[in-house]
Amino acid sequence: MDKASVINTCRGTSGGCRFALHVDEDFAERLEKVIEESGWPEFLHQKFGEKVNRHKLVNVSAASCPNGCSRPHIADIGLIRACVPVIDHEGCIGCEECIRNCPDEAMEMVDGKVVITREKCLVCGYCTNVCPTEVISCSRSGWRFLVGGRLGRHPRLGMELPGVYSDDEVLELISRCMKLWMDNYVDGKRFGWVMDRVGHDKILLES
Template sequence: PNACTQVHIADFGLIAQVVPRLAGDCVACGVCEEVCEEGAVTLQDRWPLFDVQRCLNCGLCIRACPKKVLEPEAQGFKILVGGKLGRHPRLARELKALATEEEVLKTLSAVLSFYKTHCQRGERLGSIIERLGWETFLEALLKSGQDQAL
């Protein structure tokens, strides 16, 4: 993914995700295994196996498959919140994986509402979450009706 580090330093970031699955007869060419930088794809008995603990759901294996037998099983967005650079940098924290577009919009609305309610002058989202606590942040999102989105 291009500029994949930028979302980790944003107040609210999104990473497109696609979960791969085998949807045809694999010819065991090994291209999917070669392109996976995470080592999440291995060929065993002529079939690709996906290690869900290592897979970032980037979709490189799907795009690289010359026979087009890998396809998306699920697609969505990973939502990250609270990142920033500067004197006291902080990496964003994952809020939800494989969120739909509708869930992203609802979550963004809830996060903005939380920010407006709790922001002290010039404070970044991550600082608010740090000051009030992750659990308080999650509870506020749930109270705003985002329980289906999280």
């Protein structure tokens, strides 16, 4: 049977970019495997026969930072690597390297202390690389999870689920997504269209 998914990853997922957060080597393979095991390939095969048009496949895109070179915002399922930064103020020498380098102007010095504005922070983790005393670390590492992005006649960006998810949690969410898509499938419509009607909260609540 032909492939049932298109998995795109940015070059940073294999470590080739200065902005990249670490991604396990076998992560893309695990993504493909969870889709294979969801019953999606057999579902497509039964509906459309042996030769399934590429547009029918589920596309998953993973990027190692919010720059999103693999275009996770317009994939059926988009993943953006994330590190939620936390500062150990005891060891901070006040050099302001983090403030100067934050791509989103999410850091500032307030009364001699570096403060992160959470509403602006895209959890890219870049500040953890530039701190000379290594006092910025990730309080949580994982993935942001976007659902239902698409191009075409009615393009739109994927909707982001709240939170940051571990590799295993991402695989579990993808398995739920595939089940929801198959259960509510409408020919010619992408996953995002289906989820707009089913409700994105179902991805988190269904077991």
